[in-house]
Amino acid sequence: MKNKRVVFSSPWKVELLEEDFNSQILREDEIVVKKLYTLISPGTELACLSGNESWFSMPGTPGYAAVSEIVDVGDDEHSFRKGDIVFHYGDHSKYQKVSVRGNVLKVPETMNLRWVPFTRMATVAATSIRVSNIEFGDDVGVTGLGLIGNMAAQLAQLQGANVIGIDLSGKRLEIAERCGVFDLHNGDVSSAKVHVLEKTNGAGVSTHIEATGIPQVGVGSLEWIAKLGEIVFLGSPRGEFNGDITDVLNYCHLYNRGCITFKGAHEWRFPIEPNEFVKHSLVRNSNIVFDLMNRIKLQVEPLISHVLAPEQAALAYEGLRNYKDEYFGVLFDWS
Template identity: 25%
Template sequence: MKAVAARDGKAAVIEVDAPELKEGHVLIRTEFSGISPGTEMGIIKNSAGKSVMIGYSAVGRIEQLGEGVTEYEIGERVACYGSPFVQHAEILAVPTNLIASVSEHVSPQEAAFTGLGAIAIHALRIADLRFGESVLVVGLGILGNLVAQIASAAAYRTVGLDLSSERVELLKQQGLSQVFERTEDLEEQLDVLTDGHGFDSIILCAGGSGEELINSSFEWLRDRGSVVIVGNLTMEFSRAAMFKKEARVLISRAGGAGRYDNQYERENRDYPVGYVRWTEGRNVGEYVRLLSEKRISVQPLITDQFELDQAHHAYEKYESDSKILASLIKY
């Protein structure tokens, strides 16, 4: 079968063996997979002298059920998340812990970004917000946009910040009114936006050098608030600024509980809901529910769609065009 790999600093379409179907897993014929530009471009840049399969978010139809799988049917459309089970590949073998049913009225193109949706949801869970609290989302690429949309759907007082006027305008078009391009404008409105307290949590979806941004976040934060790092930021910051607010600096890792746990993923052993309420798989289901209920929308973010044989062009475009938000591979 065909799949996309990072090879010697480039993306390439290669031939690989189809995956083996194991107990508790399902075999999925991929319809669409969503590109995660931050993660995948990083893997490509570091692929000199090796070949690494890429991708972790897709949608498709079940072709075969593994032993013990009774809750799904052949032909059913499902969203799925998590490498090495989910990749940019024609056929996927995925544990049922990492899939969720997708109703026919839900766009499969939007469902293909379920991995990023789960990551966005998990970031908000790490922030641990309560009804009526405020959150600032910094960096409004596809991940930050999703975090902001989901936060707003959850009725948090949601504010966005990005240096790109296009990204700011897009989020405004999606129904969020308090979105800023300039930090000066945000700071001018800070007391009004937060009742004079500062934000309860600030979620950083930007990348690169983090020192200036994290230190500014401490200034925008309420006393004992939290800063959640989602993007690939460096972690230098001022201890004095952190101490002044007794701020918490947290890392949000992937899509939720169960990630990188072989027993949960490979062996398909779910955690009891009474002990672990939200797993990566349950977050996948929540993302699909938000799409189904039209509480969020990904369609306005999708700028490009590439046939599998032309997938390498998607990554070439990310290198040259900073305005791309979301790209799909079609199978």
């Protein structure tokens, strides 16, 4: 059968390749899936497309969030069968051979299939909640309301927090409002500080989730975190930043500067599959997200900006790079 896959062939060059797909002999733990929808992760994939991510080799196929139909199985010992609809960490291709030993989950029959790939974004966002000390009634800030920041804000509210969402994009703020985020601020770090301190009666937020990945924003947000509070780095820091590291570290070290705890929230800090020695896993988080989406407690539909054919891949990445207010949640429809 013929396979199609999106390929980053060189920096800022996107192609769609067509080739024969031969699954050959499947191992016992392997299945072949036919993609229905895959979701672009804008921050990660644009960084890969720039050629600045050392772990991504060109030419290469990006992508890590998919909903698919199983078309072949290697062994009947596991619970997966042909025809099952599954969520998995799939790339942007029509067919793919994957192992069931990982985060491969059957999709609830009642679930909107366009929402399913967003499970990956939600579990990434959930890491910031898992590592935090957020409790019912806490004030929480979120800088950057893209897909992951938006979901982090929604999940923090479900945790019982009073969330202040901050972004420079009016469109992202509008989408966050449609997703039910209550307090939103359009402005830079300086104006955000004024807004946050006003909303918290001068105390600052007890938890701040930094989802932009811009180092300057993370450093600037230290000024509105409450004493003994925490900053959670959800967005992977990228780009060069020159500053006084001693001043930054004193926000952590000195009580009169806040005695702030710095935390990393990269998703891979938790195991993929359930483990009796660790409470949380990516599988557990994914199942919880399924439930929240199904009950419309976690909003997804407002996050979908485009559903495009794979043949429009170059257009999709150009839009995400240059027209950020118009392109944000972009799905490829492989059906």
